[in-house]
């Protein structure tokens with residue numbers, strides 16, 4: 008039986024990849040022994056391996072380029088580090104010569120380390136650049152605080168460091184925690200961990216400030232009560248967003264309701280802590296009278312509007328969210 012080149016050209020790719028059955032294979036081979044055109048076609052198919060070779064070479068080039076970039080940043084980093092050694096050496100000599108001992112030299116060293124942490128470190132470190140840079144920046148900054156503190160014979164080191172770490176942590180804790188190689192419970196609750204770290208640092212800031220000013224019972228009572236009350240709000244929002252198992256609409260709605268239940272009363276609570284008597288500002292609300300006079304209806308009206316709006320928008324979103332869930336399931 009004579010088979011046309013058309014059929015063979017259909018079979019050729021399968022034959023080339025070695026996936027056609029024995030009968031087809033035999034047919035193709037018989038045809039190839041007699042037909043130059045199809046043999047040429049098979050050779051062309053084999054040449055496609057060239058593509059593989061090209062892509063392999065391309066990868067080589069990319070890798071080579073990455074290596075070159077790495078080497079270059081390592082060189083630049085080393086150069087900056089060695090340039091930094093010049094002021095180190097100069098201040099070392101000058102400090103020794105003028106003071107007869109090393110004192111403010113350490114401040115210079117610490118400042119240069121802060122500089123190096125954001126220039127040399129990201130250039131030289133290969134993995135986890137962000138964490139290494141941040142870590143060395145904070146470490147050298149604290150060292151700078153400490154050396155200045157010791158040099159001036161003062162005692163504000165903790166007063167400066169704890170709030171500084173707290174401030175940085177608010178921004179960076181989520182990113183740092185995300186990159187940490189955690190396992191088990193901690194790996195599933197990284198957001199919770201970041202929130203807990205920030206909460207602890209906030210209380211540490213209050214404690215260190217209180218100790219520094221020698222705050223009495225009043226300081227501890229007011230600061231701890233007001234802080235704890237205010238913390239309820241971000242924590243409630245976080246827990247709602249992270250742990251309510253529902254769609255985004257429902258979670259957004261819950262956040263609105265939490266806001267409506269919190270914002271109108273936080274001032275009442277703060278006044279109670281400060282002045283000792285509870286006063287529900289919302290009870291003065293009267294939407295037909297807006298005044299700041301003896302009875303402050305304006306503030307109360309704003310509170311009332313916040314409460315009503317948040318509850319209305321919140322429950323509407325929850326309702327829509329829940330109905331969508333039912334439809335889809």
Ligand SMILES: [Zn+2]
Nearest residue numbers: 012042044045
């Ligand atoms: Zn043929």
